[in-house]
Amino acid sequence: MNDTSASLSHDDLLDRLADVAVATGVNVQEGQDLLVSADVTMVPLARRIVERAYARGAGLVTLSYDDEAATLARFRYGGDQAFDHDRPWLHEATARAMADGKIARLKIIGGDPNLLDGQDHEKVAKAERLAAAAGKPVIEKITRFETNWSIVAYASEAWAKTVFPNDENALARLWQAIFAASRVDASVADPTEAWRKHNAALSARRKLLDDKQYDALHFRGPGTDLKVGLAEGHSWGGGAGKTIQGVSCNPNIPTEEVFTTPHATRVDGTVASTKPLAHQGTLIRDIAVRFEGGRIVEASASTGEAALLKLLDVDDGARRLGEVALVPHSSPISASGILFYNTLFDENAACHIALGQSYAKCMKGGGTASAEELGARGANASMIHVDWMIGSGEIDIDGITEAGEAEPLMRGGEWPGEAR
């Protein structure tokens, strides 16, 4: 804490978060259009973002609000005819318009993690599958960094109550945690400078791992003994990324992870989740799966197992890994001890893996290579991309070299030589 702490109101902090979202997060360019999407409850941050984008010289800014209440109404009142299609026309048009970085994209997340609890699992799975298929063109543009994009968080009442049940200050506490993790709270004198330093540190870690070009990572811990082969010519990401046009952006605010591309057919062993996965309104706890030749062949969960099994059945790629990420157990979000029930935060508290689509950006030459080429080198393809946490203070990780030698990479969840 420093002496600015007393002088920052909630509005000041929202101003700082909007500044970071626009300048460090999406980094909208002079004359570039921007799509901002948010829930209807997120007006105070959304409007600040629009104002700042225009003030930075953006082209046309399109702010479009969704409404979780309308999402829920579909499940409560909609018949089968409301679950046999999505709106691919809208996503296809959006993806075309985003090509060549013409439109940047900023998403504000933070809805109710339990929104769809108690709704018909079949409908939830069907809606998810349709949404994933319809949204694929946009996800591809983003994962290939054809434009600059970012995701930032907004504390909703429902989310706060999930994170801090039975606490009447839940909303204020969640906001405090978001501001801290997003490096805009009063302990930070200059958020833009703080982000510059943080991105530099992540960049150094990435370079080290890129130079190593490990053949595989070996995770060991309670319930986990997993070898994750890495794709041929994998490349590590983390912190700021660069679009094909060379525009820097921070796709996730906050972010602590470095991550790369597993090999879709070279993952073997067992792995246990270390935090619950909040997925499309369902909490999935104690995931335990076994991989054989890259594919999940056994899967269970103590709660939400049905939702997990549905997820794995979306397509063949849903049973394979598209991402592996390393996060020190001492990272600020992990140190907060808060379980956010939200991947944007929880994936930055622990090492994790993601089922489904890989990031072309995490493959050398991935920005221009075809999907077929990337697939041949081991990069997975799927309509989904779902992260879940496998890291903790009890996890050891070795890097396995091309020659088959094991090098200690993380011990007790920490990079060697870094403070625990």
Add this chain to the structure above:
Amino acid sequence: MNDTSASLSHDDLLDRLADVAVATGVNVQEGQDLLVSADVTMVPLARRIVERAYARGAGLVTLSYDDEAATLARFRYGGDQAFDHDRPWLHEATARAMADGKIARLKIIGGDPNLLDGQDHEKVAKAERLAAAAGKPVIEKITRFETNWSIVAYASEAWAKTVFPNDENALARLWQAIFAASRVDASVADPTEAWRKHNAALSARRKLLDDKQYDALHFRGPGTDLKVGLAEGHSWGGGAGKTIQGVSCNPNIPTEEVFTTPHATRVDGTVASTKPLAHQGTLIRDIAVRFEGGRIVEASASTGEAALLKLLDVDDGARRLGEVALVPHSSPISASGILFYNTLFDENAACHIALGQSYAKCMKGGGTASAEELGARGANASMIHVDWMIGSGEIDIDGITEAGEAEPLMRGGEWPGEAR
């Protein structure tokens, strides 16, 4: 008033308005998708509409909120690069998706009539021109009734303060006026039945005028001596309309008018507006124009003249008429004595004309005829469609037959034989 008056809360009245919007207004069909657009301040009505659409068996309902604050931010903070394009890609995709009635459309209006007061006129005109050009594909789908659509109103604070300045009950009074004009207030026992009867009355008036097939209408009153030639094979609209697929819908809630297509080159004389025109955030008062051969050759206004002249310069069709509408001076909205500063209401208080695009539906065979055919018969084409009021209790209108004989149509603003 009847005995239901005491029992209807504001929520009850919103329920009724949502019922009318979904069932009588857009009449969304089993399995048909629905686009609902609203400002972010209109959540209570928008959510009710989504719930009812799903309960009626709609397909996917897409609720998307705009934000007037974001619109304003563009003018306050945006540079030239924010005013050199719109988002045609979005409107083109939406129009394609609406084809063949696949998606119905319901719009909730009621924003701040003075939103853009004090903003740069050049920017306002440029934004309007770009929006009109980009939005044309959707407007064409709607004016050709390729799908069912409707517009309903929601009372915003800013709108209420414009209508009832210096009245602390402004919002409640505007709501009362909206509920009354929309035939859902406590004086109406059964809104659905009330709309059925009202549509039947408008339909009878339309049939009478269709049978007459007047060559022209002659308006006389203070500042007005105008002959409006009617297009060849014009057809009168009003109340419920039918889509190409045969689905009935009420495009405007409320509606009192019957209207048809003027001849783009056969309008001559002078006409004075009888109410201010609230156009894109600018109030234009005391419009006086002279037509020659269908084209406005002189135009003035006591306030907002610059905005009027910009509007006329959007394209050649902006100086010609696309609609002429007859509304008795005793209609409920006129009788309320309220100037709403909103065309959806004010056009139902008085006879009016519209600059710009004609309605294909107001031409015999217009649903299938090409734009060229319709143009050859006198139907105007433009990127704009802007109504303004020319009716009052002092206006007399004759119908001019093919033989050149004048038949009294309205006297003192009323249909002959109907109560004043």
